Amino acid sequence: MSFNLILQNIAKHINLTKHEQEVFIGYLQAKTIKRKQFLLTDGDISKHSIFVTAGCLRGYTVDKSGIEHVLSFAPPDWWIADMYSLISQKPGILNIEALEDTEVLLLSKVNQEKLYLEIPKFEHFFRILIENSLVSSQQRLIDGLSLTAEERYNNFCKRYPTLIDHLPQKQIASYIGVTPEFFSRMRGEMIKRR
Amino acid sequence: MSFNLILQNIAKHINLTKHEQEVFIGYLQAKTIKRKQFLLTDGDISKHSIFVTAGCLRGYTVDKSGIEHVLSFAPPDWWIADMYSLISQKPGILNIEALEDTEVLLLSKVNQEKLYLEIPKFEHFFRILIENSLVSSQQRLIDGLSLTAEERYNNFCKRYPTLIDHLPQKQIASYIGVTPEFFSRMRGEMIKRR
DNA sequence: TTCATTTCTTAATGTACATCAAGTGCCCAT
DNA sequence: ATGGGCACTTGATGTACATTAAGAAATGAA
Numbered sequence: 001m002s003f004n005l006i007l008q009n010i011a012k013h014i015n016l017t018k019h020e021q022e023v024f025i026g027y028l029q030a031k032t033i034k035r036k037q038f039l040l041t042d043g044d045i046s047k048h049s050i051f052v053t054a055g056c057l058r059g060y061t062v063d064k065s066g067i068e069h070v071l072s073f074a075p076p077d078w079w080i081a082d083m084y085s086l087i088s089q090k091p092g093i094l095n096i097e098a099l100e101d102t103e104v105l106l107l108s109k110v111n112q113e114k115l116y117l118e119i120p121k122f123e124h125f126f127r128i129l130i131e132n133s134l135v136s137s138q139q140r141l142i143d144g145l146s147l148t149a150e151e152r153y154n155n156f157c158k159r160y161p162t163l164i165d166h167l168p169q170k171q172i173a174s175y176i177g178v179t180p181e182f183f184s185r186m187r188g189e190m191i192k193r194r
Numbered sequence: 195m196s197f198n199l200i201l202q203n204i205a206k207h208i209n210l211t212k213h214e215q216e217v218f219i220g221y222l223q224a225k226t227i228k229r230k231q232f233l234l235t236d237g238d239i240s241k242h243s244i245f246v247t248a249g250c251l252r253g254y255t256v257d258k259s260g261i262e263h264v265l266s267f268a269p270p271d272w273w274i275a276d277m278y279s280l281i282s283q284k285p286g287i288l289n290i291e292a293l294e295d296t297e298v299l300l301l302s303k304v305n306q307e308k309l310y311l312e313i314p315k316f317e318h319f320f321r322i323l324i325e326n327s328l329v330s331s332q333q334r335l336i337d338g339l340s341l342t343a344e345e346r347y348n349n350f351c352k353r354y355p356t357l358i359d360h361l362p363q364k365q366i367a368s369y370i371g372v373t374p375e376f377f378s379r380m381r382g383e384m385i386k387r388r
Numbered sequence: 389t390t391c392a393t394t395t396c397t398t399a400a401t402g403t404a405c406a407t408c409a410a411g412t413g414c415c416c417a418t
Numbered sequence: 419a420t421g422g423g424c425a426c427t428t429g430a431t432g433t434a435c436a437t438t439a440a441g442a443a444a445t446g447a448a
Contacts, residue, residue, distance in 0.1 A: 069336060069339045071335065087329065134327055135281065178436085185398080185399095188397080375406080
């Protein structure tokens with residue numbers, strides 16, 4: 001059943017009774033998105049946390065010269081959201097797009113807050129989830145300041161091993177913070193060297 | 195009394211009874227650190243969340259060529275921690291140093307977890323605290339990818355208005371991710387231009 | 389298949405920063 | 419006062435990346 005993945009994801013940090021599982025699942029909304037369609041575009045007020053069960057999403061911003069910067073990829077078993085907009089309920093800056101046909105489960109902000117009240121374990125779960133996001137966000141900040149593009153690429157390969165083959169190079173380039181042209185050249189040199 | 199600041203800080207998100215306040219305060223440990231002394235150095239396993247009541251701390255990492263990168267400043271009313279090490283209980287990479295004589299309140303990981311169990315509102319409080327950290331960390335990531343050093347400096351000025359005057363330039367340079375030399379030049383040009 | 393679109397590569401040139409090196413001013417300890 | 423450190427400045431040079439432009443290769447739609 002399509003809820004197994006999300007229940008296992010949650011079971012990594014908290015244990016739910018059968019009844020709690022049912023309540024939780026009742027709060028979810030399944031949705032499928034075609035490749036290149038958007039779950040969220042900048043300017044929207046974000047209403048949902050998103051959990052990917054199949055396919056892959058990317059979250060990115062567009063800067064004032066029109067360049068896209070990928071903040072995160074979300075393959076199956078990952079959560080993604082525009083935290084800024086979701087928390088503040090102001091228009092956000094994130095675009096969330098399907099890189100391929102994708103299936104997601106949506107947890108609305110309203111339902112998420114109900115969960116916190118009805119089943120406090122969920123507050124525990126999401127605290128841990130966000131703590132882990134914070135740690136990787138900070139690590140990426142440090143990496144951006146102290147590593148070369150090549151070292152950041154190597155980190156990326158370790159972090160998203162499943163994605164490397166099956167993601168356009170320009171998306172990876174954007175994630176590690178270089179242009180597709182530079183990334184292509186860099187890759188060429190890395191291959192030549194070994 | 196020296197606990198007012200932290201109680202007000204917490205009151206921004208949750209309401210505590212008198213008794214809960216007392217329990218909480220009982221879990222805190224006050225400490226003073228002299229300028230240039232450290233609360234944490236890289237390689238340590240972090241045991242505490244830190245709340246600053248007076249003075250100022252900086253959290254920074256040192257990369258493999260010996261260059262320091264400031265991750266955050268902590269003036270009064272701010273929390274700071276090595277989240278990675280605190281969560282994983284593995285040796286961390288953060289150094290936390292006093293930029294001037296500083297007073298802090300320490301909340302040990304053990305006590306923090308007791309709080310979560312005894313007064314679940316604290317799980318709510320820290321979830322929100324960490325959500326906000328995550329939002330600023332992600333914003334800083336985006337800024338690093340899409341803004342010039344000068345724009346990042348302007349953002350810094352808005353974000354830490356109290357700190358600008360009273361912080362050595364090289365610390366600000368490190369925070370926005372440039373060398374002190376470049377920062378000096380840049381500032382010179384900004385002043386000349388207006 | 390075929391055409392159109394997107395992705396990837398290659399090359400020339402440009403630029404925002406870093407690095408290295410000296411020198412200046414300032415604090416503060418003796 | 420004085421000398422040693424530290425923060426800051428200034429200049430010359432270096433480099434990791436970006437930008438622009440073009441063509442080749444892969445992908446997808448009809």
